[in-house]
Amino acid sequence: MKKAFLPILTITILTFLFFPACGKNENITVKEKKIKVVTTIFPLYDFARQIGRERIEVNLLLPPGVEAHAFEPRPADIKRIQDADIFLFTNKFMEPWVAGLLKGIDTRSLTVIDTSQGIILLQRSDNHGDEEHAHTHESATADPHIWLDLSNAMKMVDTIASQLIAKDPQGKEFYLKNADEYKKRLEELDKKYKNTLAHCKNRVIVHAGHFAFGYLAKRYGITYMSAYKGFSPDAEPTPKRLVEITKIVRRYGVKYIYYEELVTPKMANVIAKETGCGLLMLHGAHNVTREEMESGVTFVSLMEKNLENLKAGLQCL
Numbered sequence: 001m002k003k004a005f006l007p008i009l010t011i012t013i014l015t016f017l018f019f020p021a022c023g024k025n026e027n028i029t030v031k032e033k034k035i036k037v038v039t040t041i042f043p044l045y046d047f048a049r050q051i052g053r054e055r056i057e058v059n060l061l062l063p064p065g066v067e068a069h070a071f072e073p074r075p076a077d078i079k080r081i082q083d084a085d086i087f088l089f090t091n092k093f094m095e096p097w098v099a100g101l102l103k104g105i106d107t108r109s110l111t112v113i114d115t116s117q118g119i120i121l122l123q124r125s126d127n128h129g130d131e132e133h134a135h136t137h138e139s140a141t142a143d144p145h146i147w148l149d150l151s152n153a154m155k156m157v158d159t160i161a162s163q164l165i166a167k168d169p170q171g172k173e174f175y176l177k178n179a180d181e182y183k184k185r186l187e188e189l190d191k192k193y194k195n196t197l198a199h200c201k202n203r204v205i206v207h208a209g210h211f212a213f214g215y216l217a218k219r220y221g222i223t224y225m226s227a228y229k230g231f232s233p234d235a236e237p238t239p240k241r242l243v244e245i246t247k248i249v250r251r252y253g254v255k256y257i258y259y260e261e262l263v264t265p266k267m268a269n270v271i272a273k274e275t276g277c278g279l280l281m282l283h284g285a286h287n288v289t290r291e292e293m294e295s296g297v298t299f300v301s302l303m304e305k306n307l308e309n310l311k312a313g314l315q316c317l
């Protein structure tokens with residue numbers, strides 16, 4: 001009988017011992033509850049994880065390899081946004097579906113952030129695509145690719161950091177330190193771009209994709225032409241535009257045609273074949289493939305590769 005009592009007693013003692021421990025664990029769990037962040041495009045996902053690290057749980061809404069401009073959220077995506085603490089999107093030109101979505105969901109505990117706040121959006125001013133003028137958000141056709149200007153990327157990092165601090169004030173020092181470190185890396189990259197692109201034999205980027213690199217070209221004083229007139233890859237270039245591009249390639253002695261990520265470089269192949277140019281990729285960083293994600297690409301690594309390809313293609317010193 002004595003022997004049988006012992007395990008029961010042990011269990012009882014353990015149970016009593018365990019109760020306060022359970023309570024303590026719950027407190028820890030509440031205290032360490034990660035801030036849930038959902039983002040649309042890859043740069044926002046990467047900025048958030050660089051700043052928030054282990055204090056946040058960040059989710060990229062775009063499935064791997066999906067073309068970002070054509071993306072529309074499915075019911076499961078809407079639920080992920082609804083369940084998040086912070087939802088980050090680029091701007092109303094990149095994700096025109098956000099306004100409609102917000103009308104249909106409960107946003108009382110959700111902070112929705114347009115990361116283009118404080119950034120001047122550009123608009124194409126002619127049909128050659130090589131002259132830019134600054135316009136406000138009110139323009140109906142503004143260029144959504146703000147992240148491809150590294151000074152804008154730094155502003156977006158600040159916006160994200162301040163939102164994380166607002167949701168999680170205890171992490172203030174942590175977020176500010178990470179944001180500062182990350183902005184330093186962006187600043188160094190920006191300097192590298194400036195130095196490299198200041199001494200190039202050729203100063204014309206011919207891009208056989210949609211008009212994505214207007215911000216980058218403007219920042220470094222380079223002429224940029226895209227085969228697709230629009231800001232998204234949904235319209236095929238016209239035969240007239242292809243003739244124009246071919247003429248530009250010959251006139252400016254362009255040696256390389258750039259193609260975009262996630263789509264077959266059909267148009268780039270046509271132009272390259274017609275003109276005898278080589279092919280190089282310019283990654284717009286909108287989204288990444290599963291392989292790229294698994295290999296650990298970052299916004300900075302994609303932009304470093306872009307600079308290598310620009311250096312080679314524009315024959316920079």
Ligand SMILES: [Zn+2]
Binds near residue numbers: 210212233284286
């Ligand atoms: Zn784009």
